[in-house]
Amino acid sequence: MHDRYFTDEELVAYLDGETDFAPVAEITAVLAQDPALQARLAALEIDRAALAEGFADLQPEAGLRSFAGLSPGARQGGWSGQIADPAPHGRVGLRSGLWAGAVAAALVVGVFLGAALSPSRDGWAEYVAAYQALYSNSTLAHIDVPTPLQQAELDRVAASIGKSMSVEHLQIFPDVRFARSQILSFEGQPLIQLAFLTSTGDPLALCIMRAEEGAERAPELRRMEGLSAALWQQGGYRYILIGGEDDALIGRMSTSLAAMNV
Known part of the structure; x- marks a missing residue:
């Protein structure tokens, strides 16, 4: 049993090969003996092909409509509505970058920032x-x-x-x-x-x-x-x-x- 708890963000960075944001050596060592951590990684694994399929029918204008609620800072970050080609690193994943950061935040952490929703209990x-x-x-x-x-x-x-x-x-x-x-x-x-x-x-x-x-x-x-x-x-x-x-x-x-x- 290990004492270190890894956050979802650290595990996603690990899966994406982001060594600056994940304790890669610690996670790798624990993985070999912790079935629960293996299950968490399996659940967080993003199938890029499935993600691409979900965006296949989006034109740039539709992408802008879908993310129109993003904060000004996020909009200025360069969202293009297109999927960048990932570099191979041993798994089907997402490269770092502005688009990948936005998708990781939305799909893994589940936060769509700054949307201009009307105030309601069902927002x-x-x-x-x-x-x-x-x-x-x-x-x-x-x-x-x-x-x-x-x-x-x-x-x-x-x-x-x-x-x-x-x-x-x-x-x-x-x-x-x-x-x-x-x-x-x-x-x-x-x-x-x-x-x-x-x-x-x-x-x-x-x-x-x-x-x-x-x-x-x-x-x-x-x-x-x-x-x-x-x-x-x-x-x-x-x-x-x-x-x-x-x-x-x-x-x-x-x-x-x-x-x-x-």
Whole structure:
């Protein structure tokens, strides 16, 4: 057992070969004996081909619309809406640079900075929807983590928002496989993402964050970024379940999750 805890940012830098930002020697040494760290790396691995597929239909104008909410500093950083060719370094990954930094922040840390959203209690869900719209059928297909390791990671992730959760409750849905959990962020507050994959390949996400105010409400179906979604608030937390276009599936899952008070 090792005493050093590696952050998601350090692990992403390690995967991308960014030796200036990752304790490469420490991570490499621990990897050989720590299955939990191996599982975290597997969950953070970004499939560049899948990412490229997600952006394949974007023209430069569409890219600018999608990221119109970025802060002025981020816009001046040179976003072009195009994918840079990565240099080979032993894995399918992303090179360092302005575009890679923006994608890593959005896809791994989950922070879309400075967006000009109208003030509403569901503003966070708009961020989640924009993030989820980047997922493709290949994003989660390679992830296959044993249940004990999934539970260990879920314990760490759920603790960031003060919850205790069971993988068993996330595995009750026919034709929907629980894949991974990770910690994201919205306006400096932790937001957790629990990712699922349907039998037809659609990636789904259940995202949860603390609710500082607002009355409780039952799951409400919506369409966000062209995806099926359900939003609800319960027990001091806000929830969104989003992905695919099967409104009936999202309705059934959200109702069951709310009934279990996940």
